[in-house]
Amino acid sequence: MTREHQMALYRSMKLIREFEERCLDMAIAGEIIGGIHPYIGQEAVAVGVCSQLTERDFITSTHRGHGHVLAKGADPRRLLAELLGTLEGFNKGRGGSMHAADMKLGILGANGIVGAGGAIGSGAAWVAKARGNSEVVVSFFGDGAMSQGVLLEAFNLAAIWSLPILFVCENNMYATSLKLESGLAGSAARRAEGFGMVARTVDGMDVEAVADVTGELIQRCREGKGPAFLECSTYRFFGHHSVLELLGVEFRDPDEVVRWRERDPIVALGAKLGDDVVAEIDEAVKGTIDEAVEFAKNAPSPDPKDALMYLYSGTAAVRPGVIL
Amino acid sequence: MHAMNRALHAEMAADEDVLLLGEDVGVGASGVTSGLLPRFGRERVLDTPLSEQAFTSFGTGAAMMGKKPVIEFQISTLIYLVFEQIVNQAHKFSLMTGGQVSVPVTYLVAGSGSRSGWAGQHSDSPYSLLAQAGIKTVVPGTPADAYGLFRSAIRDPDPVAVFAPSALLESTAVPDSGAEEIVPLGEANVLREGGDLTVVAVGQHVGTALEVADSLSDRVDIEIVDPRTVYPFDWDCLRKSVNKTGRLVVIDDSNRMCGLGAEIVATAAEEFDLVAPPRRVCRPDGTVIPYALALDKALVPGPEQLMQAISATLKL
Numbered sequence: 001m002t003r004e005h006q007m008a009l010y011r012s013m014k015l016i017r018e019f020e021e022r023c024l025d026m027a028i029a030g031e032i033i034g035g036i037h038p039y040i041g042q043e044a045v046a047v048g049v050c051s052q053l054t055e056r057d058f059i060t061s062t063h064r065g066h067g068h069v070l071a072k073g074a075d076p077r078r079l080l081a082e083l084l085g086t087l088e089g090f091n092k093g094r095g096g097s098m099h100a101a102d103m104k105l106g107i108l109g110a111n112g113i114v115g116a117g118g119a120i121g122s123g124a125a126w127v128a129k130a131r132g133n134s135e136v137v138v139s140f141f142g143d144g145a146m147s148q149g150v151l152l153e154a155f156n157l158a159a160i161w162s163l164p165i166l167f168v169c170e171n172n173m174y175a176t177s178l179k180l181e182s183g184l185a186g187s188a189a190r191r192a193e194g195f196g197m198v199a200r201t202v203d204g205m206d207v208e209a210v211a212d213v214t215g216e217l218i219q220r221c222r223e224g225k226g227p228a229f230l231e232c233s234t235y236r237f238f239g240h241h242s243v244l245e246l247l248g249v250e251f252r253d254p255d256e257v258v259r260w261r262e263r264d265p266i267v268a269l270g271a272k273l274g275d276d277v278v279a280e281i282d283e284a285v286k287g288t289i290d291e292a293v294e295f296a297k298n299a300p301s302p303d304p305k306d307a308l309m310y311l312y313s314g315t316a317a318v319r320p321g322v323i324l
Numbered sequence: 325m326h327a328m329n330r331a332l333h334a335e336m337a338a339d340e341d342v343l344l345l346g347e348d349v350g351v352g353a354s355g356v357t358s359g360l361l362p363r364f365g366r367e368r369v370l371d372t373p374l375s376e377q378a379f380t381s382f383g384t385g386a387a388m389m390g391k392k393p394v395i396e397f398q399i400s401t402l403i404y405l406v407f408e409q410i411v412n413q414a415h416k417f418s419l420m421t422g423g424q425v426s427v428p429v430t431y432l433v434a435g436s437g438s439r440s441g442w443a444g445q446h447s448d449s450p451y452s453l454l455a456q457a458g459i460k461t462v463v464p465g466t467p468a469d470a471y472g473l474f475r476s477a478i479r480d481p482d483p484v485a486v487f488a489p490s491a492l493l494e495s496t497a498v499p500d501s502g503a504e505e506i507v508p509l510g511e512a513n514v515l516r517e518g519g520d521l522t523v524v525a526v527g528q529h530v531g532t533a534l535e536v537a538d539s540l541s542d543r544v545d546i547e548i549v550d551p552r553t554v555y556p557f558d559w560d561c562l563r564k565s566v567n568k569t570g571r572l573v574v575i576d577d578s579n580r581m582c583g584l585g586a587e588i589v590a591t592a593a594e595e596f597d598l599v600a601p602p603r604r605v606c607r608p609d610g611t612v613i614p615y616a617l618a619l620d621k622a623l624v625p626g627p628e629q630l631m632q633a634i635s636a637t638l639k640l
């Protein structure tokens with residue numbers, strides 16, 4: 001991998017990290033309402049995978065979606081503007097953290113329902129295949145989603161119809177508090193093989209390894225060889241979501257958290273690039289996020305009278321809650 | 325059934341983005357889908373495995389990419405299985421994305437309501453649930469409306485559910501006139517004019533209401549409103565009718581609790597000029613249709629109950 005490529009991966013991971021750290025603070029401070037599911041720790045997965053995609057490829061994302069959306073090229077200013085519920089957000093303040101997505105970049109929604117993206121992605125992959133210009137779909141989901149029937153049904157559809165879709169399972173070993181071994185019989189990758197898919201496992205803390213194996217699998221998809229599955233072993237450095245973080249609720253063994261933090265993918269790649277390069281990129285990324293915060297905080301709020309705007313793409317008269 | 329089959333042929337011929345998916349659609353097991361595979365090929369007619377949840381969201385994904393999928397469900401109750409995929413996914417994408425995408429999918433339930441002899445799990449009319457959730461929902465009561473509404477549903481940029489009542493699909497009492505008119509969504513139809521009482525009749529009960537109105541015609545003058553689209557409901561049409569007659573009876577195949585009839589009666593009570601309390605003829609609360617024919621018939625609304633409700637409202 002060239003140094004330029006490594007620098008690009010580092011920059012992208014650092015952007016997500018900086019963005020998420022800022023968001024976590026803002027969520028805990030109540031500036032971002034509701035909660036966020038921070039992607040911190042898992043950056044190598046989104047960045048490694050998306051480094052193998054073009055603007056014309058598609059992804060489906062999850063409740064822990066900021067990393068996927070940024071790695072796919074979304075503007076951090078508009079992502080943060082969405083989290084602050086403003087009109088400058090991708091979803092004009094109608095989606096928030098779990099649904100924030102710039103559809104123009106081929107992001108077919110970030111989804112608040114675990115396991116929901118795989119079937120949507122399969123439908124998109126079917127259309128991509130019919131178009132015949134080798135676009136592919138990547139569907140991200142966590143280890144918890146492997147217990148959702150609809151996702152397993154989607155694997156089957158993708159396999160029987162030989163769809164150009166890569167299923168990426170981010171195995172961070174927990175679904176909220178549920179440990180992997182308490183929730184998943186067998187292994188994620190072996191299950192995928194059962195559907196006749198090519199399945200690989202990779203160290204999800206090594207961005208270059210993720211990029212390399214994704215490259216191979218995506219190539220297969222582009223060549224019409226059907227769906228593939230990639231299980232990335234990874235870890236979230238913070239709590240499941242910001243509210244649990246705020247309450248100080250942590251279900252995991254503190255030593256385990258420390259051990260995984262020592263494997264920080266950003267630090268690992270930074271060490272290869274050297275302090276000077278790292279300092280320069282970090283500085284630039286910090287500037288980008290400062291600017292995003294400034295932009296989002298000054299963005300206009302939607303008008304309450306428009307609360308049900310966009311409910312339908314076509315027309316339908318909607319009656320108000322009170323009629324006098 | 326013929327009317328719906330003709331509608332699908334016409335819409336697939338008119339727009340190559342329309343595709344059809346579902347179980348056994350290739351052979352046209354339900355009748356509605358016959359002849360489509362030979363005509364349009366495997367690129368546009370997809371026989372799916374028995375994965376309702378995945379193929380419903382598959383339709384959402386395809387729709388987000390510009391296609392207009394029509395998804396057939398073999399049983400009306402399969403809608404329960406895909407409530408998440410329709411209500412929580414397809415329906416919410418437009419608003420949640422701030423209008424970035426539309427999801428023009430049509431959910432076709434060709435066989436809603438009791439099929440006489442199919443018992444507990446094949447006999448529901450779940451259209452009120454979808455209407456309550458805000459899904460555009462049509463329940464045609466005549467072949468011409470089935471044709472025209474189905475075509476409008478496919479063309480609409482939002483998810484639309486089409487419930488064709490089994491009682492009509494299996495019946496030959498109302499022949500398919502071969503009409504080829506598009507019927508817009510959200511427009512009710514006044515099937516019979518009268519000044520004494522308004523009957524709102526949904527789906528197969530349009531026929532029931534016409535029969536009852538005729539049998540009472542020497543004594544009362546009944547107006548019949550067929551909403552055709554149950555959501556969004558044509559309140560203006562109903563308002564005009566009820567403000568004229570002052571009396572309202574609804575006949576609808578939903579359960580009593582929170583069914584479509586409940587909403588119509590509540591709206592009339594809040595907003596219309598009534599001279600008598602409005603009434604509903606519907607299924608009992610929480611109905612499960614039993615197998616034995618006499619028990620099945622005891623629970624679904626019919627002409628005698630409608631007659632009684634009309635008589636009570638008019639104090640005949």
Ligand SMILES: Cc1ncc(C[n+]2csc(CCOP(=O)(O)OP(=O)(O)O)c2C)c(N)n1
Nearest residue numbers: 064112113114142143144145172174175176
């Ligand atoms: C179908 C569904 N069930 C439950 C929830 C509540 N929930 C949100 S995230 C989550 C855990 C998801 O775990 P996983 O898929 O491993 O993703 P991770 O949070 O670890 O990234 C749960 C249970 C949900 N959003 N959707």
Ligand SMILES: [Mg+2]
Nearest residue numbers: 142143174175
């Ligand atoms: Mg997990």
